[in-house]
Amino acid sequence: MTRFLRHRLFWPVAILVALLALNLVFTDNFFRVQMKDGHLYGSLIDIVRFGAPLILVSLGMTLVIATSGIDLSVGSVVAIAGALACLRISDLDDQNSIGGVLAAVGIALALSVALGVWNGLLVAGIGIQPIIATLILMVAGRGLAQLITDGQITTVNSSPYKLIGGGYWLTLPFSIIIVAVVLALTAFLTRRLALGLLIESVGGNAEASRLSGISARGVLITVYTFCALCAGIAGLMISSNVSSADGNNAGLWIELDAILAVVIGGTSLAGGRFSLGGTVLGALIIQTLTTTIYSIGVPPETTLLFKALVVTIVCLLQSPAFREKVFHRRRRPQSPSPVTEEKVRVSA
């Protein structure tokens, strides 16, 4: 039982289950998943579907945070990718041509990758603190997105583009399939290949990893690029779901939600270890919270209050200092610092 309680994902799972149970009480048929016109429908499917962009952004953010960095620019990248794709599509003669849409998507993702490389170079090449390096793109990128859309909301009418965020494929929403593919790919790259180990070692101690022959710079640039690519895909999803690009509001504050998702999922902001499963759980908790607030009839204005409450509770429960002070009153003077203990543990 204690082993179960101490599992890293115990608290996130417990909170998600509690939120779902709350829904069961307040909403009829919450867990019913129906088949309509060959598509799956239901509240649970909706949670995953609307949470898909957040899960994607959080996945990228997890790897960045594992290197003890942070990427504040994801919200701007979301806006830029959506804006550029919509601009290219709205310039097409035939907005439904698959080739044209693919080209637009390709260009938007290429720009996202370029922005990620820029972040990576600032952090790894010049050695600027991640929070500041990405703050530059966060501020300037929002302006860039508005520059692309000329301050307007660019609308498109393209069914192939609509598929990315709002369409269905094999009875499932297409966005869920994208998330599953990206998640599987990330899990394979980081847990079956050495990349995950490299990321964790750079996060644990960048200098020591460099001395032991790991190209810390290469790893850093890779994770920032991956994070921006994830944000770019999420941006396409968000703009495709509403068939328009809003340079001002698309992806606003998604970086904060993503960081929360990562932290709720048990990845320490100090870096050195990460949990992809935890991040997905964290993102689902945030999305379920939003859905719950709507479904139990609490005014939606209070979403932020609940978010603040949940964040505080989860962070306090995960804080070694808090657990020590509240649950075991005595602190042994000679015990090794809990922070260093957490850092060396490499999760499977």
Next chain:
Amino acid sequence: MTSVTGLLDLRRTVPQKYIPVMVTAGLFVAMFVAGGIRYEGFATGQIVLNVFIDNAFLLVVAVGMTFVILTGGIDLSVGSVVGLSTMVSASLLKDGWPAFGVMALVLVIGAVLGLGMGAIIHYFEIQPFIVTLAGMFLARGLCYTISTDSIPIENATFTAIAQTRVDLGGDMWVSPSVLIALVVVLAAAYVLHYTRLGRNVYATGGSEQSALLMGLPVARTKIAVYTVSGFCSALGGLLFAFYSLSGYGLSAVGMELDAIAAVVIGGTLLTGGSGYLLGTVLGVLVLGLIQTIISFEGTLSSWWTKIFIGLLLFAFILLQRLITARRR
């Protein structure tokens, strides 16, 4: 080329720690002169005073942020606390509370929020980034709980403060908010440079471990800076309420970024322990002047402001990087 050789000469005569502040000051003067040459009616004292008038609240908020950043922390909640302050003021004034009672209550709310966040950050060892993020959600959520609409302020005291002009002679004037902001700046500069608390702030930011080993009250200092920041945000919120004469849950969204940008452009290191309040004042002025120039230009759209601020941030961070790299 003269500017480069000038800089090189400077380095020999001026201690390196003053260079970022001097560069910011130089930038401000250069922007002002360039604006004066390019636009008619730009090079007047009132333009500078207008920058102060339009950014008095940001100045106060940035002062609080400087304290936090000097200890190596960060406070993301300031924008929301500004919004909450305008909201609390507007709704209580509508219910007929006396103006000064409302002001006192708002300041207490801000300070208590900061105190709470500081205590959680220190005692439970949670990252400032996350704790103040939760604080940001909390304050913004409270705003929406009060009301989602904009509430006008019709209280006589508030409107009187909003409409008063303090004449400085020669057709120049400032608002009372500017005077309040300047008092805050002077008080903060005194605290930072001439009191124990100020020295502790720099020491904690330089190295928390060393400060602890030296026997400095790190816990008290860390909690104090977040309290100061909360108080400054609440005061900034009051000034914002004077400026806009309304309370709105969405006001000051993103102000934390402006405040952080002002502090960074002012030459304060984000790792803590190094920087000056004067730099922050200059940082706010530079941000304000960018907006003024863009509005004088007329054809440039508002989003260029963000792009310019991003470029400036980049340039200044690069400069800081060069200076700290050379010091090693």
